[in-house]
Amino acid sequence: MKNTESILFKATTNLTFWVLIAIICGVLLGHFHPENGQKMKIVGDSFIQLVKIFIGPIIFLTIVLGIAGMGDLKKVGRIGIKSLIYFEIVTTFALAIGVAAAYIIQPGKIDKSGLTIEDASKYTSSAKTAFSWLDFFMSNFTLQVLVVAIIFGLVLNYHKKRETVIAVLYNWSKIVFRALKFVMYLAPLGAFGAMAYTVGKFGFETLIPLGKLMITVYITMAIFIFVVLGSILRYYKISILDFIKSLKAELLIVLGTSSSEPALPNLMNKLESMGCSKSVVGLVVPTGYSFNLDGTSIYLSMAVIFLAQLYNVPLSFGEILTIIGLLMITSKGAAGVTGSGFIVLASTLTAIHKIPVEGLAFLLGVDKFMSEARAITNFIGNGVAAIVISKNENEFVDPENPMELD
Structure with a gap:
């Protein structure tokens, strides 16, 4: 009896438990009371905006302390x-896998007679001008801080x-992380608001x-995570x-908020506890959030391939390589700008001059649902990157790591 009570107590005092409950409640509210569910958008958005206040200071402090903590600049450059x-x-391998999967499964190959093209110009007006790295950098706060x-x-x-100076920055780092720890107690509210709005809005x-x-x-x-990253x-x-x-x-926080940013500090802490070097984590993870x-x-x-199939537009092998090449450049830092995914897609479609840009309107209906998959994959990918670099640099300092295979 005492063991059961102990398990229940641990479960109900665990943040993961409450995030999961909040996600379920959000889905139920959005489904049965969609109008009220959509009103919860402000709750999810407010939580993410609150957490984003910490992203700049955390990235700055962790990278500076990571570089300064290494001391050897040759080591910093090498890493x-x-x-x-x-x-x-x-990421190039990921782009190729995306193209291959779209051609194998062919999600856009259906009868289009019942579909109506909406005007997507209002979502892609910024793509009418030439792509500018300066404008992209000036609008991307994450890249600026990096x-x-x-x-x-x-x-x-x-x-x-x-x-x-390092001592001062280290003290500030502890203060920032402590403050964020208290903010993360609001994660269930953020997850509830985000899920209620999503289900209420799109059904x-x-x-x-x-x-x-x-x-x-x-x-x-899923294949990329378990096969590629797993390998x-x-x-x-x-x-x-x-x-x-x-x-x-x-991962539950990322799932509930559709953003990997709120879990960034916790990811860095977990990687360090797993055995990754603090200096490597401080340099690799924040940089990975953009690259x-x-x-x-x-x-x-x-x-891109989905839209080509939807409009029955054939693409040559050279055009596919062009698409991958363009996305290799323009996708960097895309997660740091709200709505930048549509700008990147519009820029790519405009460059190849074959697929109608207005087709982006089709993606608006389910983009929110796919954002969870993107965020989770980005999140796990950055964790794997930190482990790989730490191992490669012999900076994986915990030989008793329980994750290691026999």
């Missing part, structure tokens, strides 16, 4: 180069009072091609299943 090479290889933090960290290594019914696309996206990302981890004798289980609380978007890459490439 940075290895990280960028790893990011580019994996650049400033890297420069500051490098300069700090040459500062006479380096240790004093359970959708068009056949969009339903097929959504299923294809989830299947493809990478297995090379380092780590089980992907055990790794995912260790992040179950964070290692596996889920976003899969979705973007699959969406």
Whole structure:
């Protein structure tokens, strides 16, 4: 009896338990009272906006402390180069998998007679002008913080009072993380609001091609996680299943909020507790949030092929390579700008001059449902990246890690 009471007490005092309950309640409210469910949008949005206040300071502090903590600038450069090479290889592979899955499953290959094209110009008006890296950088706060933090960290290594500054920044880091810990107690409210709005707004019914696309996206990302990322981890004798289980609380937060940002600090803490070097985690994970978007890459490439199938537009092998090449560049940092996925897609469609840009209107109905898959895949991918770089640098300091295979 006491054991049962103890288990119930632990469950009801666990944040994961309440996030799961909140998700269920949100789904039920959105389904049975859709009007009230849609009103909950402000609750989910407010939670995400509250958490995003911490993202800038956390990225800045962790990267600066990570670089300054390494001391050896050659080491910083080496890890940075290895990280960028790893990011580019994996995200390019993700883009190729998205294209391959779309061609194999063909979610857009249906009778279009019952479908109506909506005007998508209001969602893609910004794509009418040429793509500008300067404009993209100026609108992407995450990239700006990354650049400033890297420069500051490098300069700090040459500062006479380096240790004093590091001590101050370390204290500020503890304060920021402690404050965020209290904010995360509101995660169930954020999950409830987001799920209630999603179900209340779009319901359970959708068009056949969009339903097929959504299923294809989830299947493809599951294969990518368990086969591709799983194989990478297995090379380092780590089980992907055990790794995912260790992040179950964070994954529920990502699932409920459709954003990987709220779980960023917890991911970094978990990776350090698993054995990854603090300095490597502080450099790799925040950078990966802009440059290692596996889920976003899969979705973007699959969406382009989906629209081509929807309009029955044949694409040559050269055009497919062009699409992958364009997305390799424009998808970087896409998760840091609200609605940037549509801008990236519109830019790609405009560049190849074959697929109608107005087809993006089709994606608006289920984009919210697929955002969970993108966020979860991005989240797990960045965790795997930190482990890979830590292992490669011999900075995986916990040989007794329970995730390691026999």
